Amino acid sequence: MPSTPNTPARHRSLGDQTWQNRAACRPTEHHPVDPELFFPDPEEMDKIRAAKALCNQCPVRRTCLDAALENTDTHGIRGGLTEEERAPMHTRLPHRLDYSRVNAAVAGRDIHLTPAERQAVVHAAYRHGLSASRLAWILKIDEETAQKRYRETRRALRHQDLDRTTTASPPPEHGGHPLARDDFGTAA
Secondary structure (H helix, E strand, C coil): CCCCCCCCCCCCCCCCCHHHCCCCCCCCCCCCCCHHHHHCCCCCCCHHHHHHHHCCCCCCCHHHHHHHCCCCCCCCECCCHHHHHHHHHHHHHCCCCCHEEEEEHHCHHHCCCCCCHHHHHHHHHHHCCCCHHHHHHCCCCCCHHHHHHHHHHHHHHHHHHHHHHHHHCCCCCCCEEEEEEEEEEECH
């Protein structure tokens, strides 16, 4: 899996297409690019290599790949990957959990979130004490649904805490042996 630089993530907002202006594949007067290069037949290896080489130089490669996945774009070379290389990513997308996207959403950025990221937003908002109306605005849901998500989160966290306390403490012992019923005495 390719590594990503340690620079702050810049996720595109919903509906934002301005990133395309910085794409290496965008044809200009001084940089002609044939769009057909990105839609080769599977046996056209020279075209595929040329398209991927251009993608490798692109400053918005990750954004392009995200846009292709989020828009279920299954045609052509996008983000440096062929249709076949992106296919498994399309099936795993609902489970993607990128905390930089979660943090951006909690901070008020209007970005596309996967179901797993939406759930992480609910947990983060709950832990940070954001109001249900703020959560509703972030996730574009009604306030009643946001309150329901908070109740579910509160219940899940409480259940998680109960599981931790019951599994974390070993049973009490008396003289190296587990305590039996008779070791507790009688209630007064």
